[in-house]
Amino acid sequence: MSTQNEADPHVSSESTQRDEPIRILDDDGNLLPNAEAPSLSDEQLVSMYEDLVLARQFDQRAISLQRQGRIATYAPMTGQEGSQVATSYALEEQDWLFPTYREHAAKYVHGMSLPSLLKPLCGLRDGYAIPDDVNVLPEYIPIATQVPQAMGMAWGHHLQDRADTAVLCHFGDGATSEGDFHEGLNFAGVFDVPAVFVCNNNQWAISVPRDQQTASDTIAQKAAAYGIEGVRVDGLDPLAVYEVTRCALSKAKNPTDDERRPTLIESVQYRYGAHTTADDPSVYREEDEAEAWRQKDPVDRLRNFLYGEGVLDETLEDEIDDRVDSQISEAISTVEAAEADPAHIFEHVYEELPDRLREQRDELNALREKYGEEAFSEVLE
Amino acid sequence: MSSAATPDSDRRTDSLTLVEAVQDALYTEMTADENVVVLGEDVGENGGVFRATEALYEEFGGDRVVDTPLAESGIVGTAIGLALSGMRPVAEIQFMGFAYPAFDQIVSHASRLRSRSHGKYSAPIVIRAPYGGGIRAPEHHSESKEAFFVHEPGLKVVCPSTPADAKGLLIASVRDPDPVVFLEPKLLYRAFREDVPTGSYEVPLADAAIRREGEDISVYTWGAMTRPTLIAAENVAEEYGVEAEVVDLRTLSPLDVETIVDSFRKTGRAAVVHEAPKTAGLGAEIATTIQERAVCYQKAPIKRIAGFDTPMPLHALEDYYLPQAVRIQDGILETVDF
Numbered sequence: 001m002s003t004q005n006e007a008d009p010h011v012s013s014e015s016t017q018r019d020e021p022i023r024i025l026d027d028d029g030n031l032l033p034n035a036e037a038p039s040l041s042d043e044q045l046v047s048m049y050e051d052l053v054l055a056r057q058f059d060q061r062a063i064s065l066q067r068q069g070r071i072a073t074y075a076p077m078t079g080q081e082g083s084q085v086a087t088s089y090a091l092e093e094q095d096w097l098f099p100t101y102r103e104h105a106a107k108y109v110h111g112m113s114l115p116s117l118l119k120p121l122c123g124l125r126d127g128y129a130i131p132d133d134v135n136v137l138p139e140y141i142p143i144a145t146q147v148p149q150a151m152g153m154a155w156g157h158h159l160q161d162r163a164d165t166a167v168l169c170h171f172g173d174g175a176t177s178e179g180d181f182h183e184g185l186n187f188a189g190v191f192d193v194p195a196v197f198v199c200n201n202n203q204w205a206i207s208v209p210r211d212q213q214t215a216s217d218t219i220a221q222k223a224a225a226y227g228i229e230g231v232r233v234d235g236l237d238p239l240a241v242y243e244v245t246r247c248a249l250s251k252a253k254n255p256t257d258d259e260r261r262p263t264l265i266e267s268v269q270y271r272y273g274a275h276t277t278a279d280d281p282s283v284y285r286e287e288d289e290a291e292a293w294r295q296k297d298p299v300d301r302l303r304n305f306l307y308g309e310g311v312l313d314e315t316l317e318d319e320i321d322d323r324v325d326s327q328i329s330e331a332i333s334t335v336e337a338a339e340a341d342p343a344h345i346f347e348h349v350y351e352e353l354p355d356r357l358r359e360q361r362d363e364l365n366a367l368r369e370k371y372g373e374e375a376f377s378e379v380l381e
Numbered sequence: 382m383s384s385a386a387t388p389d390s391d392r393r394t395d396s397l398t399l400v401e402a403v404q405d406a407l408y409t410e411m412t413a414d415e416n417v418v419v420l421g422e423d424v425g426e427n428g429g430v431f432r433a434t435e436a437l438y439e440e441f442g443g444d445r446v447v448d449t450p451l452a453e454s455g456i457v458g459t460a461i462g463l464a465l466s467g468m469r470p471v472a473e474i475q476f477m478g479f480a481y482p483a484f485d486q487i488v489s490h491a492s493r494l495r496s497r498s499h500g501k502y503s504a505p506i507v508i509r510a511p512y513g514g515g516i517r518a519p520e521h522h523s524e525s526k527e528a529f530f531v532h533e534p535g536l537k538v539v540c541p542s543t544p545a546d547a548k549g550l551l552i553a554s555v556r557d558p559d560p561v562v563f564l565e566p567k568l569l570y571r572a573f574r575e576d577v578p579t580g581s582y583e584v585p586l587a588d589a590a591i592r593r594e595g596e597d598i599s600v601y602t603w604g605a606m607t608r609p610t611l612i613a614a615e616n617v618a619e620e621y622g623v624e625a626e627v628v629d630l631r632t633l634s635p636l637d638v639e640t641i642v643d644s645f646r647k648t649g650r651a652a653v654v655h656e657a658p659k660t661a662g663l664g665a666e667i668a669t670t671i672q673e674r675a676v677c678y679q680k681a682p683i684k685r686i687a688g689f690d691t692p693m694p695l696h697a698l699e700d701y702y703l704p705q706a707v708r709i710q711d712g713i714l715e716t717v718d719f
């Protein structure tokens with residue numbers, strides 16, 4: 001993929017400028033001259049679109065649930081769901097995903113259920129309980145800490161000759177400032193492991209803009225320092241993101257003699273909304289900044305492309321909207337009916353409950369018995 | 382808030398929340414000493430995620446109120462360097478749970494530059510960090526790991542529980558010749574207002590405060606736990622006639638051993654309340670300190686009312702994890718009835 005722009009027939013010749021993000025679709029969702037759509041079936045393309053619609057609706061519903069006080073702080077993904085969905089479409093089932101707190105859609109596409117995405121937002125830890133057949137890690141909140149771990153897992157697969165398995169690791173532009181980012185990518189280069197590092201450059205780390213985060217022109221160029229390949233892709237173009245990620249994963253598993261396995265993908269995006277529901281972006285950025293990006297909206301672009309291809313029409317669109325709507329409503333009801341058992345506090349701390357913890361659990365249970373549950377729900381302040 | 386920050390204001394006090402008092406302290410010290418700079422993530426135009434540095438960027442500019450790249454080791458490491466150049470940096474760590482990338486800089490260097498260099502160099506920096514639970518935050522946003530820092534010789538560790546203390550302790554911390562980890566109880570950031578003196582004043586980094594006097598038991602606590610402890614003390618007084626003395630430590634390192642021990646000599650019974658996990662928490666240090674110095678006064682085992690030895694649960698269960706008034710009350714009665 002080192003000469004991806006020339007070599008990959010899928011990618012438009014418009015993108016030959018080294019630092020220009022790779023694109024397949026123009027701003028309106030038309031195939032760019034000389035670009036070719038990835039080899040996805042019509043069903044796959046429509047299903048990708050449905051997941052984009054689901055991601056966007058999920059985001060809107062989650063934000064409104066937070067406003068109603070039904071869930072806690074939520075990190076929205078509107079504007080970034082195209083890249084999330086497309087990167088996960090490029091994964092094979094056996095590949096591993098390391099998400100942050102923002103990659104709700106990426107997790108969903110790689111096998112997590114909608115209720116499990118909502119549960120931690122309701123304070124329920126079992127949302128992090130990953131089903132056995134799903135290769136997803138619980139979300140990483142301490143910034144960049146997942147990067148060396150993803151490298152390590154890829155390294156382990158490599159040492160065990162599991163050549164069909166790659167690891168994909170998400171993080172933001174802010175994360176590239178942390179030592180862990182540097183250490184993880186440096187190790188990845190040195191040990192040449194099957195890992196793909198996806199920087200979701202949404203231009204902001206809370207209130208700090210990309211150009212205050214690093215003096216580098218691009219994030220992709222940092223790859224050069226680790227001796228690995230860096231690629232920039234239009235993160236609002238789901239087809240380009242899919243194709244670039246697919247190529248990177250395939251190189252990770254099956255490099256040619258002169259290729260190194262790891263890739264740093266800079267997926268160039270924009271955070272349309274707030275950093276989280278606790279954030280007020282009007283304090284630090286202009287509202288109209290988002291406008292130029294919204295013109296290239298990933299959901300609109302894929303929809304227009306599919307209309308152009310004749311695989312999507314209004315009837316199907318309505319069907320998708322309805323299906324997505326009821327799926328999300330059902331997930332919300334499931335989660336709101338779930339209850340937390342105080343005994344869960346003591347579970348899974350160690351494989352075996354030590355005496356000290358058993359004592360503390362019994363002590364808590366005795367107090368609950370003696371004073372009733374209400375005594376514990378007093379507001380602490 | 383702005384009028385509170387004017388040193389020669391004709392008003393003597395201003396009614397501030399704890400987070401406003403932190404801002405006021407920073408404003409006051411930055412006005413008084415141009416070497417004081419604030420650095421951290423989102424502290425500039427955004428005014429900090431809790432608004433603790435609100436309006437400072439507008440007042441003092443981007444050279445003194447600095448949005449850094451997202452890197453805690455970088456923030457604390459450069460703060461040490463700034464201090465070596467003669468500046469007085471106040472570094473903000475956005476949440477205590479994100480201090481760990483900076484741990485090496487704090488415990489290997491900030492705390493030891495003075496001793497390593499035989500007193501020639503030092504690191505007079507302040508590391509501010511909101512700590513503690515109760516605000517329904519995601520994972521890693523609610524922990525209380527003060528013991529990590531108290532365990533490190535050469536550091537001072539401070540934890541206010543009221544707006545007036547927050548201001549005076551922070552000003553004293555900025556002026557202190559040694560590095561100070563300044564832990565702010567985020568649960569109390571906006572919980573209440575109180576009259577805070579305008580202008581400059583210090584609350585010494587050496588004195589615990591007696592929040593409530595009593596003869597029957599000494600209850601030692603700090604930060605956000607002072608509130609449920611005081612509620613519990615009122616409850617046991619009203620319902621059982623038990624008079625608890627509530628000692629707010631304020632400075633966790635070095636401890637005000639004299640106040641701790643004097644109170645115990647009077648009551649002969651003690652409980653320690655903290656959010657942090659029980660094992661190797663500060664409660665153990667306080668209990669041992671008391672036994673070393675006043676074992677002959679002891680009438681009952683010293684009770685630790687603390688977080689459990691588990692990770693802080695997600696928020697649906699945090700009220701069971703944090704010591705509530707009911708648990709504190711129960712612990713007080715158990716000790717008094719021994």
Ligand SMILES: Cc1ncc(C[n+]2csc(CCOP(=O)(O)OP(=O)(O)O)c2C)c(N)n1
Pocket residue numbers: 102141142143171172173174175176200202204205206271275422451453475479482
């Ligand atoms: C080690 C660490 N420091 C600080 C934080 C607080 N924090 C949470 S998100 C964030 C900004 C992250 O920006 P970026 O990496 O660009 O990702 P984005 O949130 O934009 O997706 C910060 C500072 C944290 N979670 N972890």
